[in-house]
Amino acid sequence: MELYGERGYEQATVTEIAARAGLTERTFFRHYADKREVLFGGSALLQELLVDTLAGAPATAAPIDAVAAALRAAAAVFDERREQSLRRQKIVSANAELRERELVKLASLSGALAESLRARGVPEPAASLAGEAGIAVFKVAFEGWIEETDGRPMGVYIEEGLDGLKAVMAGGRA
Template sequence: MSRWEPNARGRLEQAALELYLEQGFDRTTVVEIAARAGLTERTFFRHFADKREVLFAGAGELRERLVGGVIDAPPSVPPMEAVAGALESLAQMFHARRDLVLPRHRVISANPELQERELIKMAGLAQALTDARRRRGVADPAARLSAEAAIAVFRVAFERWVSGPERADLASLVRSSLEELRGAVAAD
């Protein structure tokens, strides 16, 4: 008997982010999120397991995009370039969803528990990327190290992006952060 609810998921996401920013994540209830979105609590739970999942439901897509970018690169592309390409593809996705990504970042920055969850998500991404690099034939310590380094590059670029001027390009920041890393770890 459910009504057709156009873009219920997006409306719930939008409503949740607004409320988390207005009154804090901890003090926001699912009832309030559903009400703000003009939907029922039941509809909320059709889309998300709980109010935290609104912030982390995108992790799977992020991982697929990152791993897909590495796996799908033509064999002629050198391994680190395949990773850089995958990171730039993530950057484009983030840029396109700027209106959700930036408030989400503000919500997470304001809450230590969410920051821990974000950290765990990033470790999961590094692990997925390590596995992808192994499948591309990169040997083991190198696969893990370059995956961890790639995630660090992306995080640093992301932080520069959120704290920098409005029109900065995340993909360029990823590229320049990778160059910075190369310089920083070079044998001086």
């Protein structure tokens, strides 16, 4: 399916993609809601991992700590698939429509975190804020992890992001 890698996302027509997979265009659209979705199937798994980890955190844990646990679990998964993540991200960031869709997936993750926090009894707006904060940290950490070439695992970037956001919200200057 990585015809996108060869010719770029826009240049690859759905008909070609389907043909390459031995299928019809119509069949493609029965499996994926639209041309973009092919690249975002894994996001549902990520969301599941985040929610499950968050739900598994001790009931006494503060919301931000439960979110942090979820982010750490996610980071571990990404570290296992660095190559694949890199290839995928290269395609996504090269195209506006794909970046747009990525934001939708991130927003969905944020919503899922918030929902999961609410299930633990965290009231609004704290639940939504914690969900958004978690995804903000994830975004910034992921970006750093993808760009850097030193072999630092994503978990390090997550901790850096968590600490950085805590400092910022406490009125820190760096």
